[in-house]
Amino acid sequence: MVVGAVPRLLPGVVGFAEEICITLQAWSFGAATRLRFQTLTGNDPGMEFGPHLLLAVLEGAVGAAVLALTALGLSLVFGVMRVVNVAHGEFYMLGAVVAWFVASVIAGHPALGFVAALVIAPLAAAVVAMVADRLVLKPVAYDPEATIVGTIGILYILQQAALMWFGPEARPVEPPFNHRIALPWYDWAAGEWFYPWGLSTTSYKLFVIAAAVVILLAFWAVLTRSRIGLIMRATQLDRETALAFGIPVGRVYSLVFGLGAGLAALAAVLIVPIQQAHYLMGGDPLLLSFIVVIIGGLGSVRGTVVAALLIGMSDGIISVFLSPTLSKILATLLVALVLVFRPQGLFGTRAA
Amino acid sequence: MIRDLGLHLALIAVLFVLGLTLPDYHQGNMARILVLATYAVGYNVLFGYTGLLSLGHAMFFAAGMYGLGLVMQHGGWSPVPAFIAGLVSAALLSVIVAVLALRTVGVAFMIVTLMFSQSAFLTILYFGTWTRGDEGFVIPQAARQVAGLDLTDPVTRYMAALALFSVALLLVLWLVRRQEGAVLIGIRENEERTRMLGYNVLSHKILAVVMSGTLSGAAGAGYALLFGYVGATFASVQYSIFPLLWVLLGGAGTTIGPLVGAVFMFYLIDYSSGLTNAYMLIAGVVLVLLTLFARAGIMGEVRKRWAPWLP
Amino acid sequence: MTQSFKTNRRTLIKGAAAGGVLAAAPLVSRFAQAQSSAPIRIGFQQHVTGIGAAYGRWYGRTTDAAVKKINDEGGINGRMIEIIAEDDGTDPKRGAEVVGKFASQHDCDVAFGTLFSHVVYGSAPAAGELKLPYFVVSEGHHVASGALNRYTMQPGITDVKSQVQAMAPYVAENLGKKVTMIFPDFAFGHDHRDYFTAAIEAQGGEVLEHIAIPPTETSFTKYFPKIPRETEVVYHVMVGPAVLTFVKEMGEFFGPSKPAIFGFIDSLEAVDMTSPGLEFLDGTYFWEGMPRYAQADQTEYDKAFRAAVGVDDNGASVSDPRDVSTYAHMFGCWETLHIIKAGMEASDYAGPQDRAKLIEAIEAMTELAESFEHPQGPKLFNGKTHQVFGVQYISKVENGKLVKVHTTSIEDTQYPDEADYTTMAF
Structure with a gap:
């Protein structure tokens, strides 16, 4: 009876192996720009290797930009307060939902609503987060285990509230501007530039990358150059000493929790014209942010950005060679193994 | 020791009597809860006693579930060898995970287990030809018979679930009353000190992961066998969060806590969903209240206030 | 039997509490009379929360409308319908628990309503037991695959296998023979992959590439380069909250030079066709279970159905034009409730003891004419496989609206039986 199952299992196993072989071939010929490799069905793939890779990198950069902002918020909360904020993804969701509300209330050019959302959504999320900090986290004295359960509770509450007032649909926000930009590519064999089939991005996606870079730089400047950044770093390093030096740790914690939520909400406002607001959208950003924070190492803006790039791009780039789901599996295992063999993360101090 | 054993046997006896007397609906619920509580008991070994927070236990539950389900569905195995196949799959997976993931600690351990589990979930989807992916498959009623016992009969099923739970419960009681259990608790309280005292911390942690994973796998195999369904949902992140919640609610590091937590959570959702569609809101508020007022979980508070001898 | 016993016992207790055991006797007899007019209890397993919530809400509205209609017309065998809705959280474990609750807590006569197939798989064993x-x-x-049991039926909506294979002749004839398929990498997508690939090959076409998208993916552009360039038709189907992103990014990827695009409306169910970024869909084709926009040749049944549920000519809620319905699926609730009514009337259903008779009565059904009860179109029920077959629609997007261009025959949707539930014991 068991033997009977083997023939049925075989094609899949072979397919798996073949895909791996193709990967190896593709890597070994990686230098040839116009590489053509045979897929399982024996057909030519759609796009040349080089343009495909560029597209995967561009798309990965958009994801990474948003992820870096979200993860930075989590990193801040985790680093300064030592709180594993399971509700972080819900603040992200809150940002997207508020952005939808703001954009749908403000008439006129979509840019008006978008700019208003950029201001209002992070503030709204920050206020909710600070209230949650006062009501839940502070009373349990930021105990690590208790805050996990408490923030799971906050997660449920925010999710259900969004379902009740926002509804179960995915709702779009119109981008302030959006142009399809076809990208050129250099053909070494023919010695000329040309526009490969399908290689394009949009002006808004480029804007998201740029905006994230600006915000990250600004944040880095605040953290390293300003008084409030100094206070936060001091609190992160040593809570007791900070208290002794008269730093109002309670207020710093509230502020940090609000700031973390605000960053997540800001990231969501940037992404919501590309993706949509949905009450369950917080799950993935939460998990990915955690991964980024740990891989990047605590308290390191640089590490967070590098890790976000790694996480944001890896599955897209691997999927140039493999089927999408297999790429996700390998990318996930790859990152897990990075952590296994470098538990302190790529940069920064050892976690926990 | 006698008091502990007496208490646990009495609990099992009470559950036995409940199985014969509860109304249909609650008998059905309790059968399911006992299987899920077995999962929580397994989770508690690692989290409650050893202090290692895993966010990936769904992979062990799923290993048991698919280990049993796939050989029954595609190999035509009978339930007993299939159940053993489920246990073996979960045990193997937990050995691999233990060796790799235990190189990390704290939040990194959480993330590594989470990512392994996520890979397991995606792997189930990737091999959809046999697993039928998210949709899963049904194990027919006719196949769920063991030695003339019909596991789809409500009373038989309840008793099978109770047997599974009892074995897990007594196993954990036995463990925590042995030196190994004391070492695990030592690791939880102060890993450095335990190492200084000359105990091999790593091998004890591996023991905890394997025991925890295998018990979780037993629960997964039990669920598939008793309720006739195998599906990828059980490998998803939320099914890794559930045992954490049950254990925290019931009381981490108490033998009975996982059952109490699973019962509490089930009936909280079941009852409040009858009152309002916003039952998640109620669940959220209750979690927050527990955080604020009963941080050690239900049995943890009982132990703290009235019965310090509780294991 | 158990139900009436339980209720009698409860009434006895109530009576005893009210004023002694003696007073209980008349109460019991009054209750026995009332039994025939007690409502028929239908458990509604609804996706209120979880990933299926957008569908669940419209399934709820359609169910309420159907129940109102049936009750206004005198109910079933003179008894009113009472809907007991329970949220399954779009989760197979909770689904099974809810079925248990319907059977032994709410004393429901039947259960109905589930959409997501993993919930069906998770719940069906409980229903059978x-x-x-x-x-x-x-x-x-x-x-229809025979994986479930005699107590599980699908009489109100066609299955994916017949929907998919019925599309192949039109696609091959009008859009092209070289197809690339994009679908979610789980069972529903795999059904599309397997059945459409076979059906298009039978039409002399071929599928050049299968692109399976991992579930929970939120960004899609990176996968589109896998589409072979000689593709004549892109066949897409996607479900979940990210569908709009998917369709939008596909438009941005192709830009001005796109192949013919054929999609299942699941890719845009509950999404406004006029959402920003969807302009490129003009000229593309969709499968629709039931045309979302009122058509030029709209039947009076479709008109009445829209009015009853509260849906306007654009397939959106009459109270909020931005609240777009799941029009291609939700008629199934309406039609299923009417099948339950017809089955109960044919079998003189009086209570849970008649459940087997009810199933046999439905198994005996065959042709279901297009009517106010079956506004989606004419259907043919297969009692052996417990599955209904019916016409399918293909629409083309013109000026942001879906305009029906083709109606399949029922024969296009049929395939050889894969099971015979009627030989199974109850």
């Missing part, structure tokens, strides 16, 4: 007739509105191939 508790001997509770379970009517799913899921469009999965689970029922």
Whole structure:
């Protein structure tokens, strides 16, 4: 009876192996720009290797930009307060939902609503987060285990509230501007530039990358150059000493929790014209942010950005060679193994 | 020791009597809860006693579930060898995970287990030809018979679930009353000190992961066998969060806590969903209240206030 | 039997509390009379929360409208319908628990309503064991494949296998023979992959590439380069909250030079066709279970159905034009409830003891004419496989609206039986 199952299992196993072989071939010929490799069905793939890779990198950069902002918020909360904020993804969701509300209330050019959302959504999320900090986290004295359960509770509450007032649909926000930009590519064999089939991005996606870079730089400047950044770093390093030096740790914690939520909400406002607001959208950003924070190492803006790039791009780039789901599996295992063999993360101090 | 054993046997006896007397609906619920509580008991070994927070236990539950389900569905195995196949799959997976993931600690351990589990979930989807992916498959009623016992009969099923739970419960009681259990608790309280005292911390942690994973796998195999369904949902992140919640609610590091937590959570959702569609809101508020007022979980508070001898 | 015993016992207790055991006797007899007019209790397994919530809400509205209509017309065998809705959280474990609750807590006569196929798979064993007739509105191939049991039926909506294969002749003839398929990498997508690939090959076409998208993916552009360039038709189907992103990014990827595009409306169910970024869809084709926009040749039944549920000519809620319905699926709830009514009337259904008779009565059904009860179109029920077959629609997007261009025959949707539930014991 068991033997009977083997023939049925075989094609899949072979397919798996073949895909791996193709990967190896593709890597070994990686230098040839116009590489053509045979897929399982024996057909030519759609796009040349080089343009495909560029597209995967561009798309990965958009994801990474948003992820870096979200993860930075989590990193801040985790680093300064030592709180594993399971509700972080819900603040992200809150940002997207508020952005939808703001954009749908403000008439006129979509840019008006978008700019208003950029201001209002992070503030709204920050206020909710600070209230949650006062009501839940502070009373349990930021105990690590208790805050996990408490923030799971906050997660449920925010999710259900969004379902009740926002509804179960995915709702779009119109981008302030959006142009399809076809990208050129250099053909070494023919010695000329040309526009490969399908290689394009949009002006808004480029804007998201740029905006994230600006915000990250600004944040880095605040953290390293300003008084409030100094206070936060001091609190992160040593809570007791900070208290002794008269730093109002309670207020710093509230502020940090609000700031973390605000960053997540800001990231969501940037992404919501590309993706949509949905009450369950917080799950993935939460998990990915955690991964980024740990891989990047605590308290390191640089590490967070590098890790976000790694996480944001890896599955897209691997999927140039493999089927999408297999790429996700390998990318996930790859990152897990990075952590296994470098538990302190790529940069920064050892976690926990 | 006698008091502990007496208490646990009495609990099992009470559950036995409940199985014969509860109304249909609650008998059905309790059968399911006992299987899920077995999962929580397994989770508690690692989290409650050893202090290692895993966010990936769904992979062990799923290993048991698919280990049993796939050989029954595609190999035509009978339930007993299939159940053993489920246990073996979960045990193997937990050995691999233990060796790799235990190189990390704290939040990194959480993330590594989470990512392994996520890979397991995606792997189930990737091999959809046999697993039928998210949709899963049904194990027919006719196949769920063991030695003339019909596991789809409500009373038989309840008793099978109770047997599974009892074995897990007594196993954990036995463990925590042995030196190994004391070492695990030592690791939880102060890993450095335990190492200084000359105990091999790593091998004890591996023991905890394997025991925890295998018990979780037993629960997964039990669920598939008793309720006739195998599906990828059980490998998803939320099914890794559930045992954490049950254990925290019931009381981490108490033998009975996982059952109490699973019962509490089930009936909280079941009852409040009858009152309002916003039952998640109620669940959220209750979690927050527990955080604020009963941080050690239900049995943890009982132990703290009235019965310090509780294991 | 158990039900009436339980209720009698409860009434006895109530009576005893009210004023002594003696007073209980008249109460019992009054109750026995009332039994025939007590409502028929239908458990509604609804996706209120979880990933299926957008569908669940419209399934709820359609169900309420159907129940109102049936009750206004005198109910079933003179008894009113009472809907007991329970949220399954779009989760197979909770689904099974809810079925148990319907059977032994709410004393429901039957259960119905589930859409997501993993919930159907998770719940069907419980329904079979508790001997509770379970009517799913899921469009999965689970029922007809023979994997479930005699108590599970799908009489109100066609399954994915017949929908998919019925598309192939039109696609091959009008859009092209070289197809690339993009679908979610789980069972529903795999059904599309397997059945459409076979059907298009039977039409002399071929599928150049299968692109399976991982579930929970939120960004899609990176996968589109896998589309072979000689593709004549892109066949897409996607489900979940990210569908709009998917369709939008596909438009941005192709830009001005796109192949013919054929999609399942699942890719845009509950999404406004006029959402920003969807302009490129003009000129593309969709499968529709039931045309979302009122058509030029709209039947009076479709008109009446829209009015009853509260849906305007654009397929959106009459109270909020931005609240777009799941029009291609939700008719299934309406039609299923009417099948339950017809089955109960044909079998003189009086209570849970008649459940087997009810199922046999439905198994005996065959042709279902297009009517106010079946506004989606004419259907043919297959009692052996517990699955209904019916016409399918293909629409083209013109100026932001879906305009029907083709109606399949029922024959296009049929395939050889894969099961015979009627030979199974109850």
